[in-house]
Amino acid sequence: MTLAVARRGPRPPGRSVTRLVSLELRRSTMVWMLPVAAGLFWYNAFRESTALPPLWNLRAMAMQQSILLDFVPPVVGAAAWLGSREGRHRMGDLIAGTPRSGWTRRLVAWAACTCWAEAAYLGCVGVLYGITAGQASWGGPLWWPAAVGAAGIPAISALGFVVGVFLPHRFTVPLTILAVFFGLGFGLYPIHTTPSYWQVDPLWAPPNASVATFYPYRPDLPIAQVIFLIGLSAALLGVVGLPGAGRWPRRAAACLGAVGIASAVTSVLLVGTARPDGHGMTLIPALHDSADDRPVPYTPVCGRTAIRVCVHPAHAAYLPVVTDALGPVLGELTGVPGAPLAVEETAPVFRQRGDEMVVGGGGPRTVGGRPVVGLVVPDTLPGEHGMTTAEFTRAVASSAGLDLISTVVGRAPHPGPAQRAVTMALLTVAGVDGGRMAARPAETGLPSPGSPEFDAARRFAALPFSTRHAWLVAHAVALRAGHLTLRDLP
Known part of the structure; x- marks a missing residue:
């Protein structure tokens, strides 16, 4: 076997x-x-x-x-x-x-x-x-x-x-x-x-x-x-x-x-x-x-307002909030000679200053002879890090309000007393915290409390909207050229 x-x-x-x-x-x-x-x-x-x-x-x-x-x-x-x-x-x-x-x-x-x-x-x-x-x-x-x-x-x-x-x-x-x-x-x-x-x-x-x-x-x-x-x-x-x-x-x-x-x-x-x-x-x-x-090409999303407000499509959900935030300022400027054609969101520019990163944006540009104001949406959006919609609205108004008013009133290179007073008044009636900005006159160029420009701004802000708007329509060109004084303000 x-x-x-x-x-x-x-x-x-x-x-x-x-x-x-x-x-x-x-x-x-x-x-x-x-x-x-x-x-x-x-x-x-x-x-x-x-x-x-x-x-x-x-x-x-x-x-x-x-x-x-x-x-x-x-x-x-x-x-x-x-x-x-x-x-x-x-x-x-x-x-x-x-x-x-x-x-x-x-x-x-x-x-x-x-x-x-x-x-x-x-x-x-x-x-x-x-x-x-x-x-x-x-x-x-x-x-x-x-x-x-x-x-x-x-x-x-x-x-x-x-x-x-x-x-x-x-x-x-x-x-x-x-x-x-x-x-x-x-x-x-x-x-x-x-x-x-x-x-x-x-x-x-x-x-x-x-x-x-x-x-x-x-x-x-x-x-x-x-x-x-x-x-x-x-x-x-x-x-x-x-x-x-x-x-x-x-x-x-x-x-x-x-x-x-x-x-x-x-x-x-x-x-x-x-x-x-x-x-x-x-x-x-x-x-x-x-x-x-190279920038990423995109088509902005715009609202239906007299002065057009446009944002990046990534932020399209915040267009109503941005429009509401800028609404009071745009209402004061609509129909005034020199008013901006549109407000468009622009890319923020980051600059390092010491240990801090300073965020800014480009200035206004001109399209067809009319200014287009650049808007830098605040870095913190509603819902991010506890940011509320109300806080976001105030941040947008403070960021773009001064630039919008400057297109009508004029500020560069050295604004006169009448220009500072009108700017302060329009910020106040638009709900922007002009008082806090006026506390830093060296940075903002606004009149400080107690000055003649500050008192004139309070008087101009107290006028009815129709009176204030009619005066702006009639005197915006002279005001922007720096030809008016505090005595010319109503």
């Missing part, structure tokens, strides 16, 4: 690694942390982002500033737990004879944890962007803020995993979570001016409502942040492979770590050369694309 022995053929290359990955994916601790990640995302990033106006730039920036912090506890905790698994169970002697190196085993465990975390992150971003797509009236998704978070997930996972490998203790997980959470969050506090090396922090994003509205989104800073996060991940994973591995795995780990460190350092140096670009974004010369300097 002959005994037949079945022989197995050679195992396909990579089959054992595939089985190991499949096993780690099934038993990864990160699977049980997915509901925690989703809950933290909903409680913080999702609620904070959807509470803002439905603008792609606002919600994408808010998401970038908070979503990575939401993923720190579940991702870092799960990675640190998996990294410390062999050390906690004292399995060094047991697994010393396995055919795969320790670096391979650890990389597979880290990769499985990171894959689950990345899937959860992409799902959360997809939900937020899907809701925004159904609400936004203009523009499209900003992918670079999402890419920064996607590159940050492997980085925080690798950080937790490395700490777990080298400090396998029962307190490793909570202490690592606290350290990464507060280190990442407090990394924003040293950022006061541009340039700042701390802007490489993946939570940093330009916090203003005009980004990616009048000009394309500038990806210079996100590119540098992604390079930093990828380099950090590579450096940390290289460190894992240095101890207890064979000759070639150690060399590969050292090369990976060196490349990662070089990438991270390069990105930090690039961020150190950054400067504000004038449109609220950050320009890095080495990553600059001249195509981002």
Whole structure:
């Protein structure tokens, strides 16, 4: 009787690694942390982002500033737990004879944890962007803020995993979570001016409502942040492979770590050369694309008023509020010689003055012999950071009221007493806080309380609308030319 022995053929290359990955994916601790990640995302990033106006730039920036912090506890905790698994169970002697190196085993465990975390992150971003797509009236998704978070997930996972490998203790997980959470969050506090090396922090994003509205989104800073996060991940994973591995795995780990460190350092140096670009974004010369300097074409949305009011289509929902805010001023100027043809929203201009960013706009322009006043919509919109509609209305009136009245009254280069008095009176009757502006005569050019111009302004403001408007119609040209004095005012 002959005994037949079945022989197995050679195992396909990579089959054992595939089985190991499949096993780690099934038993990864990160699977049980997915509901925690989703809950933290909903409680913080999702609620904070959807509470803002439905603008792609606002919600994408808010998401970038908070979503990575939401993923720190579940991702870092799960990675640190998996990294410390062999050390906690004292399995060094047991697994010393396995055919795969320790670096391979650890990389597979880290990769499985990171894959689950990345899937959860992409799902959360997809939900937020899907809701925004159904609400936004203009523009499209900003992918670079999402890419920064996607590159940050492997980085925080690798950080937790490395700490777990080298400090396998029962307190490793909570202490690592606290350290990464507060280190990442407090990394924003040293950022006061541009340039700042701390802007490489993946939570940093330009916090203003005009980004990616009048000009394309500038990806210079996100590119540098992604390079930093990828380099950090590579450096940390290289460190894992240095101890207890064979000759070639150690060399590969050292090369990976060196490349990662070089990438991270390069990105930090690039961020150190950054400067504000004038449109609220950050320009890095080495990553600059001249195509981002060209304005985004758009068709303004205008109201049906005697003096036309137009806004950017991204802000179309706020056109009624802007029109109501400017209504009293426009009512005083309608029909007066020299009155503006229209009020159009323009791109804000950002200038850094010390540690503060000053926001301004372009002056009036002339179309067909009549002025068109530029309007800079306040950087904070209703519903953002607690801004109410009433506060937004006052901000719009204060921002554009003086420019509108100046087209009729005249102010440059040195307004006379009659011009200052009439300007003050029109601001008062239009509901603009002229008293607060008059308290700063050096900045606004308005008469200070107690002066003859201030008293004349009060008398002119007390006149009936018909009397005041008729006088303006008859004397606007002479007033604008500076030919009238306080005695000529009624």
